[in-house]
Amino acid sequence: MNMDSDLQIAGDILEVPHLLQPERAHPETVAEFAGLARSIADDRAQWAPYVEYDATTRWYHRLRTGPGYEVWLLSWVPGQGSGLHDHGVSSGVLTVLEGELTERTERGTRVLAPGAERVFAPGYVHEVVNDSLEPAVSLHVYFPGLTEMPMHESLQAQCAPLAAGAVVA
Numbered sequence: 001m002n003m004d005s006d007l008q009i010a011g012d013i014l015e016v017p018h019l020l021q022p023e024r025a026h027p028e029t030v031a032e033f034a035g036l037a038r039s040i041a042d043d044r045a046q047w048a049p050y051v052e053y054d055a056t057t058r059w060y061h062r063l064r065t066g067p068g069y070e071v072w073l074l075s076w077v078p079g080q081g082s083g084l085h086d087h088g089v090s091s092g093v094l095t096v097l098e099g100e101l102t103e104r105t106e107r108g109t110r111v112l113a114p115g116a117e118r119v120f121a122p123g124y125v126h127e128v129v130n131d132s133l134e135p136a137v138s139l140h141v142y143f144p145g146l147t148e149m150p151m152h153e154s155l156q157a158q159c160a161p162l163a164a165g166a167v168v169a
């Protein structure tokens with residue numbers, strides 16, 4: 001029986017640098033964009049100095065751009081929301097940095113606590129709201145960079161025709 005491990009057969013890959021993939025300067029895959037969001041979230045010094053709150057509208061600040069992507073910081077006071085929307089051709093990663101946000105989709109509602117991360121594809125329809133009593137801060141990575149944010153009818157309005165046409169026995 002052959003008891004050789006892959007390491008014994010191939011050797012330590014770190015000992016043969018010419019076989020390693022070069023480190024990329026910018027993310028290119030969904031996993032790398034999610035990793036970028038986590039690394040920024042974990043380094044409070046990268047985002048905390050830029051946080052502001054605006055009682056009249058959601059506040060936002062573009063933290064970073066790279067080839068084909070953007071990183072945005074948003075703050076939400078209680079009651080502020082995005083409205084039901086999608087992100088056009090952009091995919092994205094949403095990470096909650098502070099506070100709680102509620103995400104609503106046609107599939108249901110979920111509360112996102114600090115550290116929660118949502119990854120979404122183009123055309124993903126959702127609404128994000130601060131339903132809590134405390135301010136919230138979130139990080140958003142869009143790839144390609146956000147060029148449109150089409151708004152949709154509210155989830156309640158989509159369900160209203162069904163309720164209005166219901167027959168009560």
